[in-house]
Amino acid sequence: MKALMFGWEFPPHILGGLGTASYGLTKGMAECGDIDITFVIPKPYGDEDKTFAHIIGAANTPVAWRDVSWDYVQQRYGYCMDPQEYFDLRSHIYADFNYLKTNDLGCIEFSGRYPDNLMEEINNYSIVAGVIARTVQFDVIHSHDWLTYPAGIHAKQVSGKPLVIHVHATDFDRSRGNVNPTVYNIERDGMLHADHIITVSNLTRQTVIEKYHIDPAKVTTVHNAVEPLSDEIKSIEVPHSPKEKVVTFLGRITMQKGPEYFVEAAARVLKKTNGVRFVMAGSGDMMNKMILLSAQRNISDRFHFTGFLRGKQVYEMLKASDVYVMPSVSEPFGISPLEAMQVGVPSIISKQSGCAEILTNVIKTDYWDIDAMADAIYSIITYPAIYKQLREEGEREVNEIKWKYAGQKVIDIYHKVMHN
Incomplete structure (x- = not known):
């Protein structure tokens, strides 16, 4: 089976959880066998892992004819693509x-990020998709998140x-309900055109x-997972101070992630003990x-912003x-607690997080x-028995949550839509 995937991020160049999830899922699917994946991203850098997917860059796909030589294409794009692919794509400009x-090769430039002209990049990406879809052989199309639905x-x-289509989040999550009508329309258009919809949690499924x-029969939850730790990560040793505990929030500092609740909780903890730092x-x-x-809560001396x-950082x-906290207001899944x-x-x-549906050995609270x-x-941080149980049982639990x-489950959905 051949799948044509559209994504917006791919490691090692990621800006959030979307790239991590796209990578993990694609690699997990490849481990299942009998799947050939072409993964399209806006801007390739050449250092992406290509062992389990063929990477095509929208920024390297010609949409206008340019009379250029093989050597020139090799010189300009050889770091990330075979020049022959450029000429194959060029023959399908429609x-x-x-x-x-x-540019001088007839390609549209992409930032590979989330620029101010994001809507223009999304539209250009869909134009490029027409060239790629006419060139590549595939049985099923898979679009990750709203940016790639068009x-x-x-x-x-x-x-x-x-x-x-794969719904990693909706604008209801990102905006705390103050939905952008343009984004909403792109999301709903994708859902209406899709033969099937994958959501990363039952929470997101209900939103969809x-x-x-959307007809519930058309929507299936496939929970995210986590990549096994590499030897490099396992070998990291960080000294712990016996006198001070460290409590960490790690993620985008935006209203969706509930950072203000973390600060307020920190202020309450610091009224009880001074032997803790918050990051x-x-x-x-x-x-x-x-x-x-x-600063207003008078805890700046115990609070750090990194x-x-x-990656390794x-x-x-x-x-x-010593403790990780994810106080998200609306989190479709949330891979960071698993990490x-x-x-x-x-x-x-x-x-209010999707991962709460599958995790047992954590403490769950309302974000507010x-x-x-x-x-x-x-x-x-005070009772060693609680720390030890959550540490040991949590590690054992998460090691069984695998991308494979x-x-x-995704491959099974592919078979279903292909047979329909």
Whole structure:
């Protein structure tokens, strides 16, 4: 079976959980065997792991004819693609796109991020999808998150092949209900055109059914999982101070993630004990507000902001922690608690998160209940028996949550839509 996947992020160049989940799922599907995956991303860097998927960059796909030599393509794009693929793609340009801003190879530039002209990039990505869908052989289309739904729809219209969309989040999650109508319409259009919809949790599934008015029979939950730790990550050793505990929030500092509840809970814990430091690791539009809030609560001397962490830095931070807290207001899934549990860090998560559906050996509180959150933090850092149980049982539990199992569920969905 051949799958054509559209994504927006792919490790090692990721900006959030979408890239991590796309990578883990694709790799897990490959482990199941009998699947050939072509993964399209806006901008390739050449250092992506290509052992289990063929990577095509939208930024390297010509949409306007340019008379260029093999050697020139090799010189410009050889770091990330075989020049022959460029010429194969060029032969399937389906319209005159010279009105678009293209480079000397007839390709549209993509930022590979979430720029101010994001809607323009989403539209350009769907144009490129038409060239790719006419060139690549595939049996099923899989679009990850709303940014790639228009590309998936175009590929379906071109090929007549079934479309599966993967809802990693909805705008109801990202905006705390203050939904952007343009984004909502893109999301719903993708859902209406899809032959089947995958959601990362039952929480998200209910949102799709109730807020987007989709037939429940068309929506299946496939929970996310976590990558096994590499030897490099396992070998990281971070010293712990016997005098001070470390409590960590790690993620985007945005209203969806509930950072203010973490700060308020920290202030309550620090009224009981001074032997603890709180860390907010990440970046986002609420960072300055959180710095100000920690100052207003008079806890700045016990509160630290690291900025954005990636790759190995994430695990260094987690291994330095005694407690991990994810107080998300609306979290479709939330992979970070699983990553914390992998390295033996007891975790506290909000009941409003998708991962709460599959995790047992964690403490769950309502995101708004800062007293319960503070009590949970205090209990873990104060009572060794609670810490030990959550650490050991959590690690044992998370090691059984594997991407291969999620991958097989997705492959089963592919078979279902292909047979229909």
